[in-house]
Amino acid sequence: MDVLDQLESDEGYKKSNGILVFLCNLALPGSVQLYYQKYLQAAGFLGTFLVLSLIIVFVELGPILLYSCIGIMLSFSLFAAIVAVIQRTKTPIDAPNLLLWTLVAILLRIGIPYLAKGFLISKTVTAPTASMAPTILPGELIRMENKEFKRGSVVMFERADLGTGDRYLSRVVGLPGEHIRFDDIDEFIDGKLADHSYEVFQTYVIESSQPDITFNSVKLQYEGQIYSRDGYQYVSQISDSTAQYISTQVGCDSIWERPFVTYELEESILNTTIPYKGMTVVINDSTAHIYAKLISLEQGYYTGSSRDDKLETTERYSAYTFQKDYVFVTSDNRGVAQDSRHYNCIPVEDIISVATYIVVSDTNERIGKSLEN
Numbered sequence: 464m465d466v467l468d469q470l471e472s473d474e475g476y477k478k479s480n481g482i483l484v485f486l487c488n489l490a491l492p493g494s495v496q497l498y499y500q501k502y503l504q505a506a507g508f509l510g511t512f513l514v515l516s517l518i519i520v521f522v523e524l525g526p527i528l529l530y531s532c533i534g535i536m537l538s539f540s541l542f543a544a545i546v547a548v549i550q551r552t553k554t555p556i557d558a559p560n561l562l563l564w565t566l567v568a569i570l571l572r573i574g575i576p577y578l579a580k581g582f583l584i585s586k587t588v589t590a591p592t593a594s595m596a597p598t599i600l601p602g603e604l605i606r607m608e609n610k611e612f613k614r615g616s617v618v619m620f621e622r623a624d625l626g627t628g629d630r631y632l633s634r635v636v637g638l639p640g641e642h643i644r645f646d647d648i649d650e651f652i653d654g655k656l657a658d659h660s661y662e663v664f665q666t667y668v669i670e671s672s673q674p675d676i677t678f679n680s681v682k683l684q685y686e687g688q689i690y691s692r693d694g695y696q697y698v699s700q701i702s703d704s705t706a707q708y709i710s711t712q713v714g715c716d717s718i719w720e721r722p723f724v725t726y727e728l729e730e731s732i733l734n735t736t737i738p739y740k741g742m743t744v745v746i747n748d749s750t751a752h753i754y755a756k757l758i759s760l761e762q763g764y765y766t767g768s769s770r771d772d773k774l775e776t777t778e779r780y781s782a783y784t785f786q787k788d789y790v791f792v793t794s795d796n797r798g799v800a801q802d803s804r805h806y807n808c809i810p811v812e813d814i815i816s817v818a819t820y821i822v823v824s825d826t827n828e829r830i831g832k833s834l835e836n
Contacts, residue, residue, distance in 0.1 A: 483565050484551050485544045491568035492543030498564055499550070508543050515539065527831070529606075587822055588619060588630070594800035595632050597705075598661055598834065604823035605632070605834070607816040614638055615659055615836030617818035618792065620809055623760055624767070630815065633802050634661070634836075637791030639739035639811070645804065648797045660836060666798040667706050670716040732807050738785040746780045748773075756807050758783050787812060 488495040493508030515536045519529065588607055590599045595617065599605060605617075612618050616635050621628060636650050636657065637643040644651045648665055651657065710718050735753050736742075744750050752769070755776040759765040762779075766772055776783075789808035794800035803809065818834040 481548055481551055483562060484547045487565040487568045488547035489540050489544035490565065490572040492540055494564065494568040494571075495547040495550075501550075511539060512536075512543075588632070588818075590632060592800070594794040594796050594802075595634070596664055596796045598634075598795045599632065599818070599821070600824065600826075600829070602825065603821050603829070606819045606822050608819050609815075610817050612790075612814060612817050613836075615661070617834050617836075618814045619816050619818070620792070620814045622806065622809065623813060624756065624765060624806060632818065633792035633794055635790050636793050637737045637803075637808075639737055639788040639790065640742065641791075642736045643734075643791050645733040650793070661795060662704060664796040664798055665703065665706075667718055669709065669718045733804060737791050737808055738787075738789045740785060740788050743782055743784045745782050746777055748777065751777045754783070757785070757789065761786050790814070 484495050487498070488508075491509070492512045493505040493510075496502075496505035496508060515532060519532050519536070586607055587604050590601055590603050590605060593601050598617065607619060612635055614635055614637075617632060618635055619630050619632055621630055637652060642653050644654075648663055649656060706718055709715055732753055738744075738754065738757060744754055746754075751773045755772040756765070756769065758776050758780070759772040764772075764775055766775070788811040790811055791803045791808050793802040793804065820834055821829050821832045824830050824832075
């Protein structure tokens with residue numbers, strides 16, 4: 464039965480259902496006034512709602528301002544809903560179905576921020592793994608922005624070589640045209656050791672006659688990961704500062720850094736020039752091993768086999784001019800996570816958004832932490 468048929472009738476008019484009126488204006492402030500053809504009031508409510516929505520969507524706000532705007536938005540919506548109930552009046556029988564009107568208002572409330580943004584990308588993402596530890600810990604909710612990245616930015620991107628649509632978080636360490644070289648976990652850009660403010664995880668071996676105390680101390684730093692334990696020995700992913708903390712403040716029998724394992728990496732891309740659009744490279748056995756994957760992806764014959772892609776590339780080209788700009792990305796947890804050291808550079812066009820700060824964390828001190836380098 465039509466909802467309006469259930470309402471009180473009076474000479475061709477029916478009084479609006481109070482519950483629907485409340486829900487309609489709660490979902491989209493001003494929609495009930497528009498339904499009643501009170502256009503001036505509708506413009507005021509809708510205009511205020513749109514301004515608040517655009518501020519939340521477009522303006523890069525810190526956590527305090529963001530939560531304040533969201534609180535104002537919710538309070539304003541509740542106020543608009545109460546006003547609509549107070550103003551509830553009789554409407555013509557031939558007025559649009561109020562239930563349908565309410566459903567449309569709810570859909571618009573959900574869709575307006577995304578339509579205004581121009582793409583259906585959430586403003587937050589949950590870190591699924593420890594690949595960016597200690598900067599970002601598993602399970603933390605990260606605020607993402609559609610903005611320009613720079614060296615040191617933590618970015619979300621898709622990997623074209625996988626074609627799964629999955630998204631990843633990594634840090635941009637090398638820009639188009641730069642020469643990058645790795646020595647263990649340190650990167651050198653155009654021959655100079657990269658200077659950055661963030662910490663990275665390294666692999667440390669810890670020997671302690673009191674392993675439980677050592678383990679708890681690592682955890683107290685909110686970043687340590689114990690990967691294996693053999694008697695009194697741990698293999699841990701921790702930062703230099705945590706290693707120093709354990710050594711000087713907690714105490715252990717011995718602690719040392721284990722050399723970075725490179726046999727699982729593409730060693731040829733640990734010392735290479737990052738391609739840029741218009742860059743031409745001579746193709747031979749040595750360069751094809753470095754660039755074959757990127758070329759095969761650009762040209763659409765990628766097989767997933769480095770051997771086959773290298774063979775195909777050397778047969779097709781004596782020289783190749785790249786059609787895209789690329790960046791080199793790494794994880795902060797460099798001892799265990801995969802990044803461009805394993806699967807090569809990524810196209811700039813595959814970068815979706817930039818991480819700005821931590822929204823939610825199990826550790827209160829980390830909430831609101833800036834991720835912009």
